[in-house]
Amino acid sequence: MITVENLTKKFGDITAVENIFFDINESEIFGFLGPNGAGKTTTIRMLSTLISPTSGKITIDNRDTHSNSEYIRSITGLLTESPGMYEKISAYDNLEYYSSFYNIPGTRRKNNIEKYLKMFDLWDRKEDLAGTYSKGMKQKLALSRALIHEPKILLLDEPTAGLDPESAHMVRTFIDSLKKEKTTVFLCTHNLEEASNLSDRVCIIKGKIIRIATLSELQNDDKNKRTEIIFADDAERYVKLMEEIGQIKNIHTEKNRATVVIEKPETSNPLIIKKLIYSGAEILYFNEIKATLEEIYLDLIKDEKIK
């Protein structure tokens, strides 16, 4: 559905993104992650044809975005990072106004406005000025605006920012449900748990692509495998002992719990257990655990900084 090839965007001397590339399949949720200034907003703006690439190519729905920008905008919905609404007109009129730029028949437009305002619990306040809405309500209204023309592709920049936990959960459930409707979702978020739960694949970027993979692919990387050990006493006592094994990359302790990042855990873990038991350690729990996306992300960004 979306193909990005060697995409570079420069603003004067500053390179926002350099030679990035990815493919996104139809009805896939593609998490796009990176620190502030990594080029996420620039990429989303290029995908929505708001700005042009300095070099490289974007193909959406088999069409080049450069020469088909109007078509691309008609099939994409954009939720910007700071979504503004016309504060002096009603929520309903805001949606009516934006939807009138799409080629949708009047009745369907009205039905869609009603559908999304009801879905996001805004219907009862549809006649209120958008300026009187809370931040969370404005975010839901902005999401309704992005969806109003039933786009094939949804470009979301921090969709749950500013939402209370209940509303955020509702939005996440909704995003997940879009798969059934074959909507492709490009999801920029700093909420790594959200990305982890929703995304089919994640892309970690910092000006350049650091990694594109599914969560399980990332977790199965050797460097992301972790072993959790719970001792009967303070875990700090056994750190030096475990380090003697030599294949340990990192040990993090908290009270009687130690989280060990180790190369080739399938061969190293039996050695650790043996060494700990011989030294008289009382082990209450020993298990290989999967790294969270947050841990993987932080490691990748840290590695990138060192480079």
Add this chain to the structure above:
Amino acid sequence: MKKAGIIFKKEIKEVIRNKNIWLPILIVTAIFSIAMPLILILGSSSILKDEDTINFINKMFGQVGDPLKVLIGFALKQLLIFLLILPAMVPSLIAPSSVIMEKENNTLEPLLATPIKTSELLLGKSLTALVPALVISTINFIILTIVVDIAAFIKLGYAPLPTAEWVIVAFLLSPILSFILTMASIIVSSRSTDIRSAQGIGAVIIFPIYLIIGLQLAGFFLLNVTYLLIACLLLLLVCPLVLRLAVKIFNRENILTRWKMKA
């Protein structure tokens, strides 16, 4: 062009509701279209009692049969230049804020993400400034003509307006000027990084109009049909240039990335 109409329809409602736009327009109309002509015409008899004024008229126009009529004719030529204030002022009040407010309220990016063409957006925004400028200028011209004619009829027994010069100013020079200032304001607001700088530059744009007013009042020239037609011709040549520049500058990337987004 339907989409330009959608923008115009929404924005014109906001312009009508905006007191900050209407208040200066009403003040300018009250001063230059009602108060000033009334004072000039109704107070002209007392001015003629002053010997220096009589000497001035004799020096300027030679020996004249009816100095009052000559004086009012001269005053009307001076007033003519004030007809240019509103067509210049209205676009500079509306156009800069119409783009910059969108940027400030973060509504521009979602709008640009719709399938609207940049030319349609530019047209919609331009019409929002241009149409009120033309309507207000025409209404102002009608008010001024009625006020002058009634006052002159009471005082002199005849209605001096409209003259050829007034018609040229009202229906040729004013629309051209409004168009140029609308485009200039759009350019300013597309290039500005914040609302204050846009308003500042917007205020400077209409400075040449004040300069022309000042120069005529200082006696450097007196507008006549020839001067006015030359001015129209010169400004007509400027029109395609500002339009071209506005179209070039008013592109999605420019107006989006040259703005410091609010957090």
